[in-house]
Amino acid sequence: MKGHKLAPYLFVAPFLTLFLVFIVYPLLQSVALAFMQTNGPISREFVGLSNFDWLFSVDRDFWTSILNILIYTAGSMFIQLPAALGLAMLLNRQDVKARGFWRMIFFAPILVGLVFVAIIFGLLFAPNNGIINLFLNGFTGWLNAWVPFYPDAWVFDIEFRWTAEYAMPALIIASFWMYVGFNMIYFLAALQNVSKDLMEAAEVDGAGPWQRFLNVTIPAIRPVGTFVVLLSLIGSVQLFELPYLLIGPDGGPGQKGLTPVMHLFAEGFDKGDLGYASAIGWLIAVVLFGVALVQKKLADPGTE
């Protein structure tokens, strides 16, 4: 009998051990570290709330990174997700030929990985002879030559990665290419579950396409939509590899490509201040927790 009582504990022991050692202990350590300044893990000094004080009152890079990520998130929310939904609706139509092929084409970029995307877009955005700049320059130059009163200022010759204001558009374009098909798949799955009966009933009742979209499709895909929005928000806040490789570890000119996680990485693993990095990490965690709560509230059917 004694063995039977022990058995459940033995079964959960492997998981519990790993969970305690690799999740709970580091988590508690990071709480303690957030109140310290360190030089790598060797030297540490207790500094109280100084890390948070620095974070909120002095650290310009952190607030630049927050602003950057808000812009990037807005790009994801208002450009990428509507485009993904539009694509999903298009590829959900029965009259589109080779739908499977197109779905694969749009989904394919997610398979290649962020590092590859960063390298490819680095070449595309290359100053002076990158293909995007060549196209923009050629096209706007042609317009300038042939269209009367076309302003000279609209002839683009963009140093994408070296010009502060173009770093974020470059990132948004690269991530659009990568993630639009990925998000499209979620929307596509949701659209295939929209009740045909309801749609037909709305049509019989005289609802036009736009009304059907607003009053039938959107409510039906709302749970998935909210989930995709949350995924995009979390992905945006956690953004690291793409700007690190495409723009540069320091966030490029004016730190316009710097994200909070890149800043955390630089503080913790380049400068060795794991304490300050922990403070940044906890702030990001609190923000994400808040976002998740809002999402839960929005997704709760009771709020309809």
Added chain:
Amino acid sequence: MGPPPGPIDSPFPSEPVHKPRSSALAVSPPDDPKKHTPLSAAGSGWRPLDTMSLGSWIIVAIAVVSSVIVLALPVPDRPGLEFWTFARNHSKMYAPLSERWNRRVEETGEGELMNLYQLEFTALERRTLNGFWAGTPLADLIEIEGGSFYKFVTGPLEDVGFVDLTDLLHDEGIYETLNAPSLTAWTNRGRVFGLPHDVHPVLLAYRADIVEDELGIDVSTIQTWDDFARVMSAAKADFDGDGRIDRYPLSFWFNDVGALEVLMLQAGGGTFDADDNIIVASEANARVLATAVSWCFGEDRIAIDAPEFDAGGNQLKLDGRVVCAMMPDWLAGIWKSDLPQLGGKIKLMPLPAWEPGGRRTSVRGGTMLGIPRATVEAGEFEDAWAFAKYLYLAEEVARELFLTANIISPVKSYWDRPFYHEPDPYFSGQPSGTLYIDQAPHVPPRTSHPFRVVATTEIGRAANSLRNYADARGVYDVESLLPEARRLLAEAQEQVLKRMERNVFLQIETAGGETDNADTDADAGGSS
């Protein structure tokens, strides 16, 4: 493969059984025989395909076989010491030297064999930091690049993971044989943590076929950067007649902080002086910053961004869309390897000075060889040190260094050796070694201050702000930009100082009176 036969001695009836959905032993009707699988195993023995699909079994088989192969493969037993480098050209150069060293060790039985590994730059840096911080295994000798050295000296001196070589260098008389500015980059709080690999003087490379043959410019008339901007403006060209400039005189971009630092050091500025005083807001820096923006924008623009180690940048050079580039000795080696098409079309000249009679060179890049403290604890220091001296101080290595990578050795006594002074076909027959050596003693001393990168980041931020200021007002001449450049650099310096004040470890050392000034010979890097 057909459906599995029905169980012979199954305890369950073979006719359809309607069980509740929640039952774990729910049985599908016989018209769907594939769903019988859980029960069949209970009857007539275990069938592999009842447990997992064929695909899953293949995956398991591959996993098992590959694991066995990996475990069975013998791990090469490499006796001796380990040496990490990050640079492809270094690795290529060191390989035969290591082999020679190892042959000598095997023949004489003295010393330790050396195993050379080339690691990717970031991987080497990260593994080294991990080794110092967390005690993970490290090589016995590690090459560190100048841009990342600060990461190893951010804390108290006793936390620095490399062996302090200062006394050893003095005791063995090595210190005096080395070019003084080469040591400053690896000196922190007066202590030297690595053997310098190089000097890295910077010259100006120009397309002789364009400048001399096509444009007929006499480069000896160019003494200052103002001369350069005036004379070389003739190299600007619109190839396709669209009214837009396609060829610019200089490869440079205003917010490339590495290039900015080269110019600031040449002008007598930089981030920290030899006494570790912050000089971000110096007048020299302000003038360089204003000039940099004036070079890249406005009517008198002379620069184009043609980055190194970049396919796009290299194409611009090959296409003749950029005429001149600031070229440290190591970059000359890279161009020879990566841009052989330019061989015979390039020439070198000293950098234009910031004022008449001023310094005609600067410095960029650099590598040191350090020995981790763990090597001392393992009792291997003597052997590691012997190899370090062989690799960095031997004449045969200096020769290889120059012939394979175009790098000048910091050992001054070798500078008169013939191999440095032979005509170089890549540089149109000029003796490139001579040109670099002529400038080597005048290379400005550099700081290895832990906040150097913070300072250069702030300078980069100031550069972007100055560009915005220029754009907003439509003014791009140096004199108009200077006041704003001064203001922005003062702001940048304040930011760096705030960060420095926050660092409790450096404050503790200062309070303890341990912060010595860098033991550097600034005079040696004085202007020419």
